[in-house]
Every structure is written in C-alpha cells, then in structure tokens.
Amino acid sequence: MPRLERILITTDFSEPAGWAAERGAMLAAAHGARATLLHVIAGDVYDRLQRLMGSEAEALQEGLARGTREALESEAEELGQRHGQPPEVAVLTGAVTHAIRDYMERIDADLGVLGASGRGLTRQLWLGSTAERVLRRCRRPVLVTKGPPAGAYRRILVPVDFSRASRVALNWACAVAPEAEVVVLHAFEVPFEGKLQYAGVDEDTINRYRMQARDEATTELGQLVAGLDDGRGKVRRSVHHGYPARVILEQANAMGCDLVVMGKHGRGAVEDALVGSVTRHVLSQAGCDVLVAGSQ
Template sequence: MTPIRTVLAATDLSAPARQAVVRAASIAGHSGARLSLQHVVSRGALDALRQLFAAQPGDLRQRLLDEARDEVRELAAELCAAHVVSADIHLSAGNALAEITSHADALDADLLVLGARGASLVRDLMIGSTTERVLRKTGRPLLVVRGEAGDDYRRVLVPVDFSPRGLKAVALARTLAPQAEIVLLHAFEVPFEGRLRHAGVSEAELAGLLANARREAGAQMAELIAAAGLPADAVQPVIVHGDPSVHILDQEQLQGCELIVIGKRGQGALEELLLGSVTKHILSQAKGDVLVI
C-alpha cells in the first residue's frame, strides 16, 4: 500500500471545514501519520478591516492572529484526544493558495485535505477556481471532504482508464480505506461512434465493435485487479458503455460509495494542460468525498 507519513489539513475554522479536519485526523490516526493543521488569515481582509477603523488598537492584527491560533490549538487538542494522533499547527497571513501549497511543500505532505465549502475569511477553500488552481499547482493527492466524517469509508469508487496511474489510485484508496470494498469502474466508448453511424456503418457492425471493446476492457480489468493484488471479496468490477462523467456519478449513488478516487487529468494532450473536464465535473457534482491524485 502507498504509505502516508504526513497529512496536511487546511481549515478556515468554519463548521463545514470541521468535517475535513476530522477526516484528516481519522486518516492520520489509522495510518500512523503526522497531522498538520493549517489556518490562513486573509491579508486582504486584515487590510480592509484596518481601513474601516478611524482609530484602532495598534495590536489589533496581532490580537486577531492570536485568537485564531488559540482556536486552532483547541481544535488540535480535541482531535488528538479523539483520534489518538499528534498534531502541529501552522498559522499564517496571506493568500490561501500560496500559503497552502508552500506549507505542503515544506512538510513534503503525502496528502492534502480541504473542505468542500468554506466560510469566514478564507473563502479560497471553497470548491471552484481556487481549488482548481491548487490542483494544478500541486502534484500531491488532494482529498476534498463533503460528507460527514464520523465513520470510516466502507465503499470506494475508483474510475480507471487502464493507464499506469490506475494502480496508484487503487493503492491510495486501500491506504485511506483499508477495510473498504473497492468498486473499479471503467466506462468505454468506441472512437467516433456517432460519426460511424452517419458514415453508414450498420447497427450490427457497431454492436460488434462495442462487444469487442467490452471484451478488451474485461481483460484489462482482470489484469489490473491481479496487478493490484485485490482479493475477490474486496473488489467489484463494473464495465459500462458511455460518458464517464455520467457513469461515475451514477455508480457513486447506485453503489453507495462515500469516496471517489479520480485522476487529475485524462489521457488527451489538452487534458494534460488543464484540470481534466471529467475531474472538474465530479468535484462539483459528487455527493461524497473526492480524492484527486
């Protein structure tokens, strides 16, 4: 399995972000990893606050930072007691994107954990353009937490395209959820399927192409399961025809999966330059947590 030595959880101390740090503490606890809690106070918000006061205490900025530090310390102590994990805290003022990625690099974090929604000063932790920038800027796995963090993951959905990163995704899924059933999903499409119909290819010929594609996918799925060392009672392979974005979300609900583990990009040249369109869609529409690798 993929070792996790350091987990970085960034929080804005809001109620939604609390689920993320609880999940991070749970993961750190069962993997024996170091947990680092980070809180970023927006420097822009501090500057705006200063302009609102005609006369303000000279130590107002420091008092606000001290109050935030006390809140993070209390949270760390609570997490340590509940999950038998040690945690350090990191408080800074600045841009959330820059501060999070810089601290992750300094720690050489194996896993970043963010909440799907934020509040208060650090709105940068919300799903949207900033999360996409974090994903583009870092090569580290990022867990976006949306669901309740009370229980361990029981079922994990891993979409695979049979590229080498599929094994990495399975290994990381088993590390985060060692007792969970892994649902391996492959959605296949025949290239230019629609155009083939317009070009006069018969439905019988198309059906033959689809059958061949399904057989090939089945063989590749068996190879992946064997290479990953997944026992038969811990994996459920699913092979479907159609749009991966649609099938991933459908299977999340049908299979009752609490976590989706998905690659950062697809295989196309354009997708190598951008956060993959499928990944962006899953991040915005999934009901549960999403781990992007």
C-alpha cells in the same frame, strides 16, 4: 504503494472545513500519521485593516493572529480527544492557495484534506474557490470532503482509463483504506460512435464495435488489477459503456460508495495547473468524498 505519514488539514472554521478536519484526524489515527491543522489568513485582510483602522491596525492584526491560533488549538484539542492525538497547528498569512500548496511542500505532506466549500462560498465555477485553486496548483494528493464522516471508508470507486494516473489512483485507494472494498471502474465509448450513426451505420454493426471495445477493456482491466486482490474478494471490476463522468457518478451512487479516487488527468493530459474535465465534473457533482491522486 504510497504511505500516509504526514497529513495537512486546512480549515477556515466553516462547517465543511470541520468535516475535513474530522476526516483528516481519523485518517491520521488509522495510519499513525502526523497531522497538521492549518489556517491561512488572507493577506488582503491585513491590507484592509490598515486602510480602515490606520494606527490601530497593528494591534488588531496581532489580536487576529492570536485569536486564530487559539481557535485552532481548541479545535485540535477536541480532535485529539476523539481520535487520540491532537494535530499540530499552523497559522500563515498570504495568498491562501499558494500558502497551502507551499506548506504542503515544506512539510512534505503525503495528503492534503479540505472541505468542498468554505465560509460564505457558493459552488463558484465547479467547486468552492479555495478547493478548486488548490487542486489546480497542487501536485500532491488532495482529499475533498463532501459531508460529515460516518466512520472509515467502506467502499471506494476507482475510475480508470489505463493511464499512469489510473495506476497512481488505484495505489492510493488501496493505501488510504486498506480494509475497504475497491471497485475498479472503466467507462468506455466507441470511437466516433456518433459519427457512425450519422453516417447511417446500422445498429448491429455499432453494437459489434461496442462488444469489441468492452472485451478489450475487460482484458486490460484484468491486467491492471492483477495481484491487488488478497483473496478476500475486496477488489471488484466493472466495465460500462457511456460518457465517463456520467457513468462514474451513476455507479458511485448505485453502489453506495463513500469515496471516489481518481487521477488529476486522463490520457494525454500534460498540464499540472489544470484538472481534467472528467475529474472536474465528478468533483463538482459527487455526493461522496473525492480524492484526487495528484501528479507526482
């Protein structure tokens, strides 16, 4: 079972980043973890200052770095007042995505926390560009916050496809919020169902295939969650027919889940620099926080 001992919270001082900072501080307090609040000054900012300001650029750069650290320290102090222990602070300069990824490795962070979009960003591609790039590049678990936290997580949805990534995600769900109810969901589709319909296979036959697939999934789901429930009824199983991304979003909304925990890839995915299509869709469209368990 993973443990939360080091948490890296990234901020650009936007409102979504503030939600991430609040959630990260809450998790640190709940787990007795060390938290670090990080801001990365993009390297091209200094380049632009040099071009625009010439000899005055160096003083402006020093002022920018000093002001950023002061703002971080102020935010950390406020978080400490609300949650008992202020995060450490760090200011870096460089390519934002690479700096975040490398710093997570440097401090051996167990979890990264960031907002779904940053200052001035729209949902470029499928998520705010910084969050998207971090998720593509980072091997460690990343929590993407979608709104202001309203307390500890109460109900977590864990979509599974019985791959190794599913087991990692399930372990993370139990570790992040041990008191929360965990709903383990499998969404299935009958192989070649569309082609069977086009081929004129009758609906009764297709329904038999669906029932067989459901029974097999139910059995495998039972094996996956065996031993997780501690007798308090906090682990539920759910099997639904349909396209996985659609089913996940519908069930997360219908059950009032405040967190979805899922793997970076599904079955057969091998590229660390990519994010699976279902995970991408859920990250983009979910109304609640999403934790991507990474590929460690």
